[in-house]
Amino acid sequence: MIAALYIRVSTTDQAEKGYSLETQLSENRQKASELGATAFVEFIDDGYSGEYIDRPALTQLRDGLERREFDIVVIYDPDRLARNLAHQLIITDEIEKSGAKLLFVSVTFEASPEGKLFYSMRGAISAYEKEKIKERTTRGKKGKARQGKLVNNGRCFGYDYDKVNSMYIINEDQAAIIRQIFDLCIKDKMGTALISKELNREGIPAPRGNRWIVSSIHRILTNTAYRGVIYSMKHKSTKTGFNTRTIETRPESEWIPIKVPAIVDEITWHSAQKQLQSNKDLAKRNLKNDYLLNGLVCCARCGRKMTIKHSGNSNNPVSYYACLTQVSTSYMYLENDKCTARRIPAVILDELVWDKLHELAENPELIDQYAQDIGNPIATAKIKNTLVKLKDTEKKISTQKETIMRWFRQQIINGSDAEKQLDEINKQLIDIEVTTKRLNDELNFLTSQTSPADIAMNLNKYFKDTQYYSEEERKIAMRAVLDKVNVERIDTTYAKNSKPEFTIDLKFL
Template sequence: MLAVIYLRVSTEDQAREGYSLEVQEERCRRRASELGCKRVEVFCDDVTGEILNRPALTLILERIQQGGVDYFICFDPDRLARKLMNQLVITEKIEQARVKIDFINFEWRDTPDGRLFYQLRGSIAEFEKAKILMRTSDGKKKKAEKGMLTHSPGIYGYGYDKETDTLWVNQEEARVVCMMYSWVLEAGRGQYVGPYEVARRLNDMQISPPRGPRDKSKEAYWHRGTVRRILTNETYTGTLYLRVEDSTGVKNNRYRAPEEKVSRKKRPREEWCAVQVPLIVERQIWEEVQYRLRDARRIKPGMSIEQYLLSGLVRCGAPECGHTMHGNRISRRSRVKDSIKYYRYYVCTAKSPGITGVERCRSSSVPADRLEKIVWDKVSGWLTNPQVLAMELKEQGVGENLKLLEEEIVGVRQQLDAASEERARIIRGYQKGIIPEDEGDKILIEIKERVERMEKRLAELIEESHRQQLLEEEQLAFREAVDEFAGRLQELTFEEKRHVVRLLVDKVIVEGRNVVIRGRIPGVLPGGSGLNNSEKVLDNGNFTLRGGPVDHRHTNGRDMDAIQRVVVG
């Protein structure tokens, strides 16, 4: 006779009940011998019992369907499945093949009472699995709330100490990380060093990437996606956030049917747990790199047939849209025989070519010449008012604000260091048995809450300090632009014009006939303090102030010149 043996083990089962593969196989082989089976075939899984489509389970059911099998032997019903529905489905398939079922830790009887107890065991196994998941989740949450890591995050630049559940800095990898950030920041104004260029430099230097290819015969290369993840990872600033996503069941998706796959779910921000880790990149540097990466489209537009002054700056203001408007050239036949004329427009990306999963935008295309003229006129006006600009800069007192911010940042960081030392003393006292567990947990939670408040304040201070520093840099660049370009605005090349526009303009929003120009430098543009906008209205292809008079008109009544006003946003 032939017996097929099904074994399954998972980490939590083996740790809790000693269900190792060796124990299961030894007991199952002994039972097969007792039943008189001379031949035995063993099938082994290391997949959770919640999944039905397990590799070894699929193979053993296929073997049973082929015939010639007398017994199906399993250590326990919960080895067969951890979900009642799956347990009943598997059992039915085995019985349909007229194969006898036998368990080591359960007496199987094909009677109404026997099936009832069998189903009860399945329900209990499913309940136990749910309890295991809940206890595991609660344990990880409690550990994270104490500021301890629950696992190795596998972040390039750090190593993981299993004994203390902490991260340590891998100096060689940390040097590479700092080098990557410095490359992005070294690019001058109007230039861009992004993930692709950083990856190329790393490959040229033959620096090993975090992970090699699955195929060991192939060489390991840095890829753009890997570099971008490192450049946008906030952990390098000294804070690692745990419990950001709920990934329960995700690792077993490869065994699930497409309709049963589980996706990661973002947890609410208040459920995240912040853990302090060694700092590799200063917060200010990290934030500047984020700005550079977000600004990439503005700095380095794609290739195009025509030149577009506002490439990467124009946004569609249609209701519920907000997508980028890109340059598009349209050809039309003229009245002259065999003659074609080309026209430049700005078109919403959600309209042409369209975005998958997004309803097609109904906005109209905007003539590029007209839109670029109104923006350049406004920028020229800003550049030709250096006296007003100088007064605005003097009133802001940016240098004094920055000094006060830096002093407060130093104070908050000292408080954080003191809290870290206090937390270490509490943990050592708990480990030595001086402090009871309940009291230690209470103190650690209080320290964690205090640290979170200080970290929040520190983040606000650093963000404001960074904004003030950028403001100083932008103001300096603005002054340089005034000195360099104000006296020869009519002689500027296209590249010089584009440089000036990107220096001063954050975005241009087209809302039907209304055009809003948002300045990049808060408080330095004439017309008031704060972020200033220039607003114009498009009427029959030209620009007028809504409800106001028209200074000059063509004989056909259309506007000749734009009437403008500045509004404070």
């Protein structure tokens, strides 16, 4: 008589119920021997959950059953076979169809209606216990998170983990790298590709000791931990097989915020998010018309933006920068407001400006002509007026915040409602703070003077070694040094192959 012995154990099973491999093997062999088995074939799934039917040893056993290789199948307990009742019934049916007999060590199984009912009930109870364990684990994690403790050590770069208090501690060496990444993004307006290139050039070690890559930079810049908050219960992970799982984002109302030491302030973090979005909007794959100066060119005649317009054969069109008044439908019926400036060939202007920036980088003494006062009274007054309005709005929202806190103390509203409203108000206040900082920076920019030394330093940084720049890196370099390009075509020729002439006024950051 040939006996198939199936043994399965997972780490939790061994810890909680003593279902060790040795125990199951010993008991299964003894049971098979008592029944007269003369040969044993062992199938062992070590470390596999009984929640899924796709297990290596179980698959081998089922293949053997299909070939009718066994007389009896011995298993220590029904939940060793499967935790899922449907899976138990499927495998039991396969055993019966092969002509083998199913036997358990811990319980008596009879192939009768009553025995099958009892077996089914055991399977249902096993599945219920599994769900209870999962629910109890999740409840424990939520309770820990609500106490302000980290549920586990996520090994977040920039922090060390305090096991005693379940909290992160800032690692100053790594935190300095994180602050540098935020500075490169915000102050130097670098994209993730250029930041990783700069860190690798400086020989700064990446989190795992290898070279920096774009995805690592993006994860750091978008990680809320660095502004002082980690959200527990944000994602729900569901296993769909032994090596597969799906991850879903829970509704925001279920997230539990945990305060951790901040490495950058709120304004810096939100400024980085805005810069990332700006970089994304200007990225090559997201631009319908991909030109170096797209978004920077302004009409020198009327001061409005210039945008791309195509002309000629659709298979080989010629692209131009055209004044917005000649392109936008907003000016369709406003003939008097349409600018008469001529269109600018896009490719020619892009290369002219690129070459000019290279020339200035190589010859910084030529920069003096661009170090001019860039004051703009109209724009300055507009920004100041906006700042006053923002201040008034901030006062009103702060009053709302105080009212909600008073209502909570008076028990007019419960803690959950108060927390939800306060979180929304705090987001608005942070947004106002970020906008105020940006407008103040613009105000300082409008009322200050760009020094030749600052321009030279910026040009030297981005235009000294551009030989291997990708097209996206060339665009980023342009936007890192230029605020705008005022241009007007001044030649009077209209022939197809005529050489255009321009007046170009570069405005530097």
